[in-house]
Amino acid sequence: MQSIDELAYSSPFKDWSPLGKFTLALSLLVSSLVASSIVIPLVAFCIGFVLLFISTRFRFPKVIVFALLEGMIIFLIGSVVIALVTEGDPLWTYDIGPWELTFSNQGVHLGTMVFLRAVAGATVMLFFATSTPVPQFAQSLRQVRIPNELVELTVLIYRYSFLLLEQLNTMYIAADSRLGFRTYKRKYRTTAKIAVGVFTRSIDMAERSQVALEVRSFRGEFRSYHPPVKISTKWIALSLIVFLSLYTFNLAIVDPAPLIQLLKM
């Protein structure tokens, strides 16, 4: 989590409009979801991958590799289950003890499609995450009239998460050095103790923060000194062009006849 945050702050795309990047990412995700050809998720994956690669300054940190690999395992299990539950013309049948697993043609196609959509989605989201610090994204939400209370709650939760994680790590190391995770029973007991420790400290921290803010004349609203760049019409146009191009490309692959007719008119 901390590594992705560090990457976001050092990304060459950091100063681009957060909402602009979000709209572009969303257009890639939606294009991939509405497509019926597996080529479109592949194209979305390639675009996402290139953007992610540039965003991480042409290196592939371990955190990204682990996030993608962990995601792939989950995607694979999910896609196999979707392939199994989809009925159709039988393609492969496996006997596993009392069960018989049958994969249909349609099921394998749908499973592959879902897997590719998920991989494309993860890559595109990682591009967005590694190029946009969360506080910047939250502040930019004010531009689309998201209420202040929600924006501030998001920024505060984000800030406190790092403080709590630091405390959690300290407690974890302290417990580990006292053999607190030696047996299963101890593991659960120590985890519960750490959770309570973090919770009670977090309540104390909240109370102290409130006092600190009040003595600095806090009026119930946090203002950003450098507000993030606003979304421009260029970003909206780019996102629309990307979506329409991929949509048309999908139509051309799946059923080119209506498209050819339209072009002839």
Next chain:
Amino acid sequence: MHIMEGFLPIEWCIFWYVLSAPVVVWGFLQIRKLFAEHPEQKMILAVSGAFIFVLSSLKLPSVTGSSSHPTGTGASTILYGVATTSVLSVIVLIFQALLLAHGGITTLGANTFSMGITGPFIAWLAYKGMYRAKLGLVPTVFVVAFISDIATYIMTAFQLALAYPTAGSVLTSFTTFFGIFAVTQIPLAVVEGVLFVMFFDYLSRTRPDLLKGKLHFKTKTSDEEGTAVEA
């Protein structure tokens, strides 16, 4: 486990967004009212949200050999109620999608409905029933945490079954999805129940003021040493 990016067709993504929106808006209005009446609660609520997020990074060993993490919504339901939990869940789910590549933005509506609305709502019903029946801290917390976890996974399996029915039958598909989830999720729900019983037990001893009027438990005060007192 959340529904990952790309796993739901676009029409289902929109459907779950639309279904979750009213509850989240209601939750937001509750929070706005709370902040207007008690501005000091802003920090406490923010830290609680951060706590839920950090808690979800605590890895727990699972019987299948893999590790999993608690959702924390059962505890949040007892402490803050369903509406507030739904808003905190949305924020936590966005962080999980962006910072941990877990869940997704197109599936945010579906994940909010399962983890932030269904789980907490069913857990809240169980909590209210058990609180009125004056049951103690251990059974109440265990059942609430267990139910909140299981209800979340039942809803997730149902959402996937609706999107991918087997030969038109949602029920058959649901049985398959839930059967696969059950292998890891039922033991995990039990583990989460046990973990939260320990959590609330320690909390009742260290900060009983935070649980006053929310759970029935016995505590020892310094002037009544040795005497059990109902808080």
